[in-house]
Amino acid sequence: MTDRSRLQPQTLLTTLGRDGADGSGFVNPPLVRGSTVLHASLDDMRERVRRRAGGDDSMPVAYGLYGTPSHHAFCDALTALEAGHRSWALPSGLAACTIAILAYVRQGDHVLVPDSVYSPTRRFCRDTLARYGIETSFYAPRIGADIERQFRPTTRLLFMESPGSLTFEVQDLPLLAQIARRHGAVSVVDNTWATPLYLQPLALGVDVSVHAATKYIGGHSDLLLGTVTANQPAWPALREAIHQYGLIASPDDCWLALRGLRSMAARLARHRENAERLIGWLRRQPEVARVLYPALAEDPGHALWRRDFRGATGLFGVVLAETVKERALEVMIDGLRLFGRGYSWGGFESLLIPTRPERTVEPLPPSGPMFRISAGLEDADDLIADLREGFDRLRAN
């Protein structure tokens, strides 16, 4: 294959993960399902096991749990996009978040988690980690250099999520990762919003990047998938935890996710275009107090976003004026024809849900009700017409 280091990310999306093509001439690598792998001889079998134990997670595989060719094709593509050492695909984004924490902590340790974190990750830290004697402190997501004071001798891991998927604070990843490293802690970021196309956390000094590939990477609302990508020092512990917990995604989902990567650049450009059209309309409505989207010049995270990100995707938050009643927002949402009412995001279809972000240490400023839009791939004027009727209902209630 050509020298990849000279290719732009958009080009990589079309070329990566195709090395495993079976010689038949088909553009895409075949979907390989499997558990048992047959070996030509016991020597061959032992050699594959030996190579795996030595840290070689590429093919040849010794058993389905260590990755099928479909799994490796997707993971290798992701590793190149993230500029990491190795990646792994897991059955959900949440499994990716939790294993990226579990891999590095033991009883008595302390972890730092932003107050903007995805709620199920928050609950995992608060409830499950606590049961194993691992303490979590939540910190203000835009804390910056003051994070220093939150580190303890037992702090083993700094978790980040940038921007937060409900409140959209952008974090200073290079600074936080550098401070974590100085304290001997592993840094992990949930990079789902930006995708590896728009943010490469490992290049900024972060140790592990996590994705809910369920969202933009899959892109079609037809799979649940998580990924972890680590740099070289962080990989062995992560790999060991993944294998000991027996975690692997189905080859079908990896195959779909690899297909999702092929069109991701084109989809993301359209998602953003639609998001900006919707935001433009929303900001002209008197009931809208704020739009939470780092690509907006007045967003508090805009400078960091410009410094570190290559683009913006289609997920954003809307804060309504304090005078708007929850009930009016519910009537507005229940009548929408094009926007779906449903969890998740990043698919081809637009979604709109009310949000009520949970906070522990940094309360949100007082405001009216909030909602979140995942801008899909529909025609923006059709979406705006749906919103316009929705705001008519909002005003009437």
Ligand SMILES: *Cc1c(COP(=O)(O)O)cnc(C)c1O
């Ligand atoms: C959806 C989401 C996850 C979890 O992904 P699932 O595949 O639904 O488990 C993790 N982090 C963020 C930021 C998400 O939005």
